[in-house]
Amino acid sequence: AQSVTQPDIHITVSEGASLELRCNYSYGATPYLFWYVQSPGQGLQLLLKYFSGDTLVQGIKGFEAEFKRSQSSFNLRKPSVHWSDAAEYFCAVGSGTYKYIFGTGTRLKVLA
């Protein structure tokens, strides 16, 4: 069955520190992968997506993600976190049945 796992429910980092949010997926074919961000009280905004080609994809707000087929992972990274990055982050795989299968989310807290 298709699934997405985000093993970290909460992550706390200091402003200026680097960030990596983990995402593992289970999908039979080549996946279409997405990262969304949800700021408090807001809807979801697309950060980046992977369909094919270069396994390192760049997104908005200085985020990037790397697709690793051998590890079934699509981890999100940012070299230097800003206080405004505090939000909840969702990884999703495109599904032919239900459009997206979402992970349970990782809530990021940024310390000043």
Added chain:
Amino acid sequence: NAGVTQTPKFQVLKTGQSMTLQCAQDMNHNSMYWYRQDPGMGLRLIYYSASEGTTDKGEVPNGYNVSRLNKREFSLRLESAAPSQTSVYFCASSVSILANTEAFFGQGTRLTVV
């Protein structure tokens, strides 16, 4: 550029009451979706409409009905609200139902059933 607009933003219902959540998109998208978001469970698809005139059940359709009123509008109805339907509801739209198309989300409706 409004994108996806949901109304209302907040709602409190008593058990057994009914209500309709409204959603409209101005991006000329063919496909529209209703999700619910619950703590620790991510977003789960309730119903979707691949194109105008069609609707289909998603992962958690029980207790809900939908109407694709026209290409722009997709409403979600709770006929007899239950406390288990307390959640944040998101409407989304995309160019098509295909898995490789980006979905755009509204700002959500926070519903509490008491």
